[in-house]
Amino acid sequence: MGQALDSGLMRDLGEAKGALARHGIVIIRAIETELEPAIIAGAKSSMASSPGRLGKMDDEELDEFSEALRKTALESADELKELYVRLLAKLGTESVPVLAKELEGIGQLFRWDRIRESVGLINAKLAEKGFGPVILEGPGDLSEGFELELEQRWPPAFERFSALVDKAIEKLTETGVAPEKPQSQKRAKKSRPKE
DSSP states (O other): OGGGSOHHHHHHHHHHHHHHHHHHHHHHHHIIIIIHHHHHHHHHHHHHTOHHHHHTSOHHHHHHHHHHHHHHHHHHHHHHHHHHHHHHHGGGOOOHHHHHHHHHHHHHHSSHHHHHGGGHHHHHHHHHTTOOOOOOOSGGGTOHHHHHIIIIIHHHHHHHHHHHHHHHHHHHHHTTSSOOOOHHHHHHHHHSOOO
């Protein structure tokens, strides 16, 4: 399919894909190393804010509960990391129409709202014992570096790559190599807010 695209566009697509993958890898590494400690810190804070309930647990029960929370936080972080690895792997395809289809899902999931959802299992365990939920306010709760990557570096890299994929689809459509985008994708593109 690349034969229908000029070499300049192919080069730009390759560079933009590489940049997006690099930012994605940094995000994945941060999730791998920083999400679990942030969740555990939130859980400890939640428990400490309810000293009456905490006092009703003996040392053995507290140790078992703390270990269960740690394992759950690690499992949540691992599941999210694996999801993001699978999503980034989809960037490896050379098919521009396939890339265009995958980008919507990637754009929806590489967001703070999705990362924040990883506290769900921990919150269920805390609620069982009468403790309040872990609330991660924003990416800065993991680290400043993660916040910078997720909010300032990933979005422009994603927008650049998406725009180049759209341009490539238009070129392929003009040459009759790719079908036109479905109407839903056209509308989504028009409604995308400009920065």
